[in-house]
Amino acid sequence: MTVEGTAARSTTRRSGGTGKRASAARKKKTATSATAEPELVQLLTPQGERVEHPDYAIDPTPEELRGLYRDMMLTRRFDAEATALQRQGELGLWASLLGQEAAQIGSARALHDDDYVFPTYREHGVAWVRGVDPTNLLGMFRGVNHGGWDPNSNNFHLYTIVIGSQTLHATGYAMGVAKDGADSAVVAYFGDGASSQGDVAEAFTFAAVYNAPVVFFCQNNQWAISEPAERQSRVPIYQRAAGFGFPGVRVDGNDVLACLAVTKAAVERARSGQGPMLVEAFTYRMGAHTTSDDPTKYRRDEEREAWEAKDPILRLRTLLEKEKLADKAFLDAVDEESDALAKRVRDAVRTMPNPDTMAIFEHVYADGHALVDEERAQYAEYLASFEPEEAK
Structure with missing residues (x-):
């Protein structure tokens, strides 16, 4: 008999043998544990205040903080331009990252050049950090290329449309990295919806058994198209890692500093031979799943408004202004750079040549x-x- 069972029988005897009080106590305990808020690693509050965490300390320089702000601003501007281009008929589809800039920029800035990334189809911020030209992302969604970049040049794999399969690719690659004796790490990005896929469970199993140097970075943006996160898991997603034999942690996905610190710790852990780790970035998809989706059909405006108050860019800008780490000239320069980037990608998309029709038969x-x-x-x-x- 388990210790819990023994304790329950002891309680029954003390209560006169009826077992009613013990049963009620067990039900109450279960309800309390189910509704308790899970731990959330946070280093920058929605109000722009720095806070400490005992396990994840980070002390970025003012230049690094400005760099994180610039990355998020440029990524958001590019993303907004891509959405507009799709609405104008220039792209077949677009998957916006609006609201998830901190999760992507923070995690990507924690990586070394020799680390390898396996993305989904929404990691535009990670692609930016890895040096992938944004026009290549747009070319794929315009249908003129299959990615347009060499994965080995940036250690950034091509976008994966099939839900969850990239976690298996990442795990296999990480197993190879370990056998080669390299000290680099592998990161697999996926969403809360993908966590329901069998591919993800299989990747967790192999990663744990082979102690693969892989970090599973789940961006829990609350909605798998129109299905809420509670339809994906009855427990917080990060807790599922324990069942596979490796640690998991939930981080404030709208806190770029926390995402940076937690991912840095996770990849260092992987590099040192301690095996996989699951990071759940608790964030929110502010826009539609893709431009073919209408989120007003399945979620309330009040929900979005509550998350707008946690905007990742606004909270970092508040910190920069409050601590006088960025002046008006810097902020204006970032705005101008963002507009220039938007114009560059807009012009590039509209002048992209059609691919050679017969190229499909090559290679x-x-x-x-x-x-x-x-x-x-x-x-x-x-x-x-x-x-x-x-013409014939």
């Missing part, structure tokens, strides 16, 4: 294949049927 096999040659010829004939007679 299918290393040495060519008769069936591919046949398909290429058939498709070329099909396209030629649309040409006017005088």
